[in-house]
Structures are given as C-alpha cells and as structure tokens.
Amino acid sequence: MAVLLWCVPVACHRSSTPKPEGHVRIDFPEKAYRLYDRQDQYRFEIPVYSEVVADSSRMAEPGWINVVFPLLNGTVHMSYKPVRDNLEDYITDARTLVYKHTVRAEGIEETPFYQRDQRRFGIVYDLKGNVASAVQFFITDSTHHFLRGSLYFNSRPNRDSLNPVITFLREDIMHMIETTEWKY
Numbered sequence: 425m426a427v428l429l430w431c432v433p434v435a436c437h438r439s440s441t442p443k444p445e446g447h448v449r450i451d452f453p454e455k456a457y458r459l460y461d462r463q464d465q466y467r468f469e470i471p472v473y474s475e476v477v478a479d480s481s482r483m484a485e486p487g488w489i490n491v492v493f494p495l496l497n498g499t500v501h502m503s504y505k506p507v508r509d510n511l512e513d514y515i516t517d518a519r520t521l522v523y524k525h526t527v528r529a530e531g532i533e534e535t536p537f538y539q540r541d542q543r544r545f546g547i548v549y550d551l552k553g554n555v556a557s558a559v560q561f562f563i564t565d566s567t568h569h570f571l572r573g574s575l576y577f578n579s580r581p582n583r584d585s586l587n588p589v590i591t592f593l594r595e596d597i598m599h600m601i602e603t604t605e606w607k608y
Contacts, residue, residue, distance in 0.1 A: 464607060474596070491600070522549045563601050
C-alpha cells in the first residue's frame, strides 16, 4: 500500500502545458492583374489568381458576377444596377446591407473615394470583428452605372485567422475599383 501512495504524487508531478492554437500558413500569390472585359456595362482588372463566374442565384440580373479566389477560399460577389434617377435608393440599399452586420461587427469604417476624371465615386466599407463579410463597397458614375461588391469566405468568420487574407484581398478589391471603366 505504501508503494502505491508513493507512485501517485510522482506520476502527477509532470507538468503539461497546452499547445498554443496555431494558424495555417498562407503562401500568397504574386500580385498580377489582367483585364476582365466580358460585361456590357463595365470592365476592370482582376487578379490573375482569380476566376470570374456568372452569378447563378435566382435573383441574379445582367452584370452580376462572382470574382472567386480558389486558393484563398473567398469570393467577391458583385451586383450591377443601371441608374435611372434612383441612385439614392441604391446607395441606401448598399448602406443597409453593410449595417446589417452591426450585430457582429466591432466597428465599420467608411472610406469614400472620388475619381472625378474617371467618373468613379463610391465608398469602401471595412467591417471589423467576426463578420460574414469583411469588405464591402459600391462604385458608381452617378448617372448611369452602379456596381456593388462584398467579400465573403467559405469558412466560419474568424478575424484573427482571416485578417492576413482580408488585407491581401482588400488590395485587389481596391485595384478592381481603381481600374473600373464604364461602358456607355
């Protein structure tokens, strides 16, 4: 009996430290772009590591596409609307869709942009926290065209893990916005 009691404290004395939670290493592709010019309403440059797929949802309209990033498990869903004296309605709808995320968002930053010479105006929304869509935007020429986009991932929202990918893809989103040309 004495031998058994002596073994118990020795066996329990080992210290075990839990391993820290790890994250998957992501090898980002080199930034390079190509022209996407398959829409009647607009064209812009997309990353060479992306694919464009027509939106096949039941509500899809002409000009609606998905820019898919297979290596990064993300998609920018883009919807196009012609402007016919209803620009204010489209801007309100875009803002409403962004602010539906306030339940989960820790903050929402709005960055307006104006490129008057290129007829590009809009807002980029950066949503902080574990939200379904971390970056959303709209771009318009204010008279004929309105294009809205939102970045989603095919995974559970975890900002700590996704932040490097969000930062990487936000640069690509800005490049798409800055190279958008409207067709009249």
